[in-house]
Amino acid sequence: xxxxxxxxxxxxxxxxxxxxxxxxxxxxxxxxxxxxxxxxxxxxxxxxxxxxxxxxxxxxxxxxxxxxxxxxxxxxxxxxxxxxxxxxxxxxxxxxxxxxxxxxxxxxxxxxxxxxxxxxxxxxxxxxxxxxxxxxxxxxxxxxxxxxxxxxxxxxxxxxxxxxxxxxxxxxxxxxxxxxxxxxxxxxxxxxxxxxxxxxxxxxxxxxxxxxxxxxxxxxxxxxxx
Numbered sequence: 001x002x003x004x005x006x007x008x009x010x011x012x013x014x015x016x017x018x019x020x021x022x023x024x025x026x027x028x029x030x031x032x033x034x035x036x037x038x039x040x041x042x043x044x045x046x047x048x049x050x051x052x053x054x055x056x057x058x059x060x061x062x063x064x065x066x067x068x069x070x071x072x073x074x075x076x077x078x079x080x081x082x083x084x085x086x087x088x089x090x091x092x093x094x095x096x097x098x099x100x101x102x103x104x105x106x107x108x109x110x111x112x113x114x115x116x117x118x119x120x121x122x123x124x125x126x127x128x129x130x131x132x133x134x135x136x137x138x139x140x141x142x143x144x145x146x147x148x149x150x151x152x153x154x155x156x157x158x159x160x161x162x163x164x165x166x167x168x169x170x171x172x173x174x175x176x177x178x179x180x181x182x183x184x185x186x187x188x189x190x191x192x193x194x195x196x197x198x199x200x201x202x203x204x205x206x207x208x209x210x211x212x213x214x215x216x217x218x219x220x221x222x223x224x225x226x
Contacts, residue, residue, distance in 0.1 A: 005030055005032055006030065007050070008027025008031060008033050009034060009050060009052040010022065011037045011043035011066065012037075013038050013060070013062060013119070020118065021033070025121065027207070040069040040133045043055065043057065043069055044064060045081055051056065053125060054083045054121050055082055055084045056084075057069050057086055058088050066086055067099055068102075070086065074102065081103075082209055083105050083125070084103065084105065086106065087108045087109075087117065087120075088097055088107075089109070091109050100214050101211075102212045105208050106120045111162065112132045127194070128178050128179060128209060129210040131176055165196065166200050166203075169182060169186070169197060169210050170200055170213075170221060172186070173213050197212065
């Protein structure tokens with residue numbers, strides 16, 4: 001990222017939140033806030049005109065909510081797909097799932113603090129994705145198969161679309177690890193991890209690594225934490 005300035009658009013209906021985010025992000029040598037919007041419709045217009053690298057979007061906004069804004073900026077109809085990181089007070093499971101399925105490349109809670117906000121922007125630019133740790137843990141705890149009756153036959157396992165190594169990597173992606181952390185965990189280079197992740201995305205038809213994580217949770221590839 002040397003020499004590159006990350007251009008950021010803020011979308012939040014609270015001016016004090018936008019001011020706080022701007023203060024944090026503009027303090028970074030490689031980041032600059034290029035615009036602010038107090039509602040989703042304005043954010044959509046600004047994103048199309050300013051072409052920021054990353055949009056930080058709240059969920060509950062007037063005129064157009066952050067979930068629909070995410071879909072419009074990242075979906076197939078977007079003329080120029082834009083990275084969107086949802087930053088919100090609301091961590092309801094439905095919001096998390098919808099944001100990720102709509103193409104968000106991160107889901108952060110406002111209470112997580114400035115360090116995670118900065119990390120989330122950098123992760124989005126690097127092709128990674130960051131989810132607030134407390135959300136990840138809760139999802140992993142809840143997204144498990146219901147217990148079977150002892151008399152019920154075990155369901156047939158669906159054919160695994162991934163190799164064993166790719167499944168290992170998908171598990172680590174679902175845990176929120178970056179390419180460098182995956183490389184360290186599996187004794188491979190970050191570049192090799194990135195290549196594996198690209199192959200996994202293609203096989204699963206996932207928009208990004210967050211889609212990989214969602215697949216891992218839904219297929220119980222990742223076991224709940226104790």
